[in-house]
Amino acid sequence: MNQLTQSRKIFSSLCLGIAMTLSSTVTIGADDRPNIVLILADDLGYSDLGCTGSDLYQTPNIDAFARDSVKFERAYTSPTCSPSRAAIMSGKTPARLGIVGHGGLRSMEGGGDFLVSEEYTVAEALRDAGYSTCHIGKWHVGTKSVTGPHEQGFDEVIASNDFCCPGSYFYPFRDKRKTGKAAERSAVPDLEDRHPGDHLTKCLGEEAVDYLERQKASDKPFFLNLWYYAVHTPIEAQRDKVAKYKSLIDPDSHQRNPSYAGLVEHLDDSVGSVLRAIDNKGFRDNTIVIFFSDNGGEIRKGVTSNFPLRSGKTSLYEGGIRVPLLVRWPGVTRAGETCQEAVVGHDLYPTILRMSDVKGHADQNANMDGVDITPLLRDPSASLPTRAMHWLRYGELIHYPTYKNDREFGPCAAIRKGPWKMVERYPTPHGLEHRFELFNLHEDPYEAHNLAREEPAKLEELRRDLTAWQTEIEIPKYEDLAYPAFEKLK
Incomplete structure (x- = not known):
């Protein structure tokens, strides 16, 4: 104890x-x-x-x-x-x-x-x-x-x-x-x-x-x-x-x-x-x-x-x-x-x-x-020390049929750091591909323009940061935890 x-x-x-x-x-x-x-x-x-x-x-x-x-x-x-x-x-x-x-x-x-x-x-x-x-x-x-x-x-x-x-x-x-x-x-x-x-x-x-x-x-x-x-x-x-x-x-x-x-x-x-x-x-x-x-x-x-x-x-x-x-x-x-x-x-x-x-x-x-x-x-005009925010959503079996091939709602991870936000979209056995999206929220708060190709250095920085966070919290990898379970479903 x-x-x-x-x-x-x-x-x-x-x-x-x-x-x-x-x-x-x-x-x-x-x-x-x-x-x-x-x-x-x-x-x-x-x-x-x-x-x-x-x-x-x-x-x-x-x-x-x-x-x-x-x-x-x-x-x-x-x-x-x-x-x-x-x-x-x-x-x-x-x-x-x-x-x-x-x-x-x-x-x-x-x-x-x-x-x-x-x-x-x-x-x-x-x-x-x-x-x-x-x-x-x-x-x-x-x-x-x-x-x-x-x-x-x-x-x-x-x-x-x-x-x-x-x-x-x-x-x-x-x-x-x-x-x-x-x-x-x-x-x-x-x-x-x-x-x-x-x-x-x-x-x-x-x-x-x-x-x-x-x-x-x-x-x-x-x-x-x-x-x-x-x-x-x-x-x-x-x-x-x-x-x-x-x-x-x-x-x-x-x-x-x-x-x-x-x-x-x-x-x-x-x-x-x-x-x-x-x-x-x-x-x-x-x-x-x-x-x-x-x-x-x-x-x-x-x-x-x-x-x-x-x-x-x-x-x-x-x-x-x-x-x-x-x-x-x-x-x-x-x-x-x-x-x-x-x-x-x-x-x-x-x-x-x-x-x-x-x-x-x-x-x-x-x-x-x-x-x-x-x-x-x-003082609402004050600032907090710089930090990253992280999200991780592998999904769940009970709701999987509703998003197994839906690009908007499928399993994913995200990191927000300063004005930058990266979304890593995970693959599924039923049609979704692994991909990355990168947005500058100060210039594009509505996430309309994916900058992953235009900003490869920033994308790589956020990918490393997100991976390091996942390692730090000791969460099983998506491909080891969620994907095998999704693969079993008809």
Whole structure:
């Protein structure tokens, strides 16, 4: 048993006072330490908000929040939900965690938990430092009773199922057409007292408001992890919202799905209710609010458009990995400022530690890939030390049939370094060839011009850097792990 696992067992089995006596890995500050609310949307694309350029969706509450916050124009994440969520909770790139597909696929046959219990999560760090912790909504980085929210640091867990999405957004929040294990995994628990017609997204906001009300009587700071299922499939919205957007669609619009537009509005309504509760219950001046998305918008089957960015969810082009990020830190951030520096989801863990003055665990901190971005919150014109960002997506057997010969969404790796981005597209047994693409994002943010032939020296530099990173994280090579599994499929 390693030192990190031992420390976690100590924290779980002893009361906080004894734990603080025996361990120097956490810091308890004064009662005025900031509360933290992390709001994570699911599949919300970069262009899905009014404040980020939507030509259909109306998001007045989030837009107003953006005007009070620092908006990051170049915020990155993973191309699918489970890797991005694991990165937020651990401060590490998904590939370092062994996640090179949609979930915890440590072998192409599946198996393995999404986020192993040895990871000392940001929720554990805050809880062990005296924070009240609550997770509401989608988890999808582990299984209940093994690596679920309770096991990974949350005192309270509400409406969290064991699947990627709800059976339905309408009460009773299950797919009535299905039975058995799949139906049970996708059913959303803890909301049995709701009524026919109730929308899940509104209910999650109500649960968050109730949690905030309970914290008024507490002398502990809190960490509210509000991870919506919206706007992931199934694309379901109330009829009046769908009708509203049907009447607003312009034939020249890039975004033309009225049901998705209605679901985005449900999300905005719910986020607005939580933000108002933070104000009305007296928490605003001492509560940091972070709004983020787990990956780019789903563009297949006409769900949404990430225009002007290229592609969408599951792709390593900008539309798949670049998302909205808004941060309001009272007394620190200045309203309406914009930051152009590139940041990424696993930066949130070390940033939250700095914001809350919590030390965390030395072992976890030493092995994080994320960096503290509080200097950018204090001064959005500041710069971080030069670094490369890496992505690795070998794919997974369950979804392989949908991209086995699709050039846009097939397995690939990518590196972003300064203005340069290289995408290495992996071959498949069913038609995709090995190739490289090179883009200068400062001159070509839409990735329209492949410069691989024109810039051979830069291409070779990034190829070496990407290979060195893959060697450093000790991930099996694509041709050794994924290709043999794909080859077996008819």
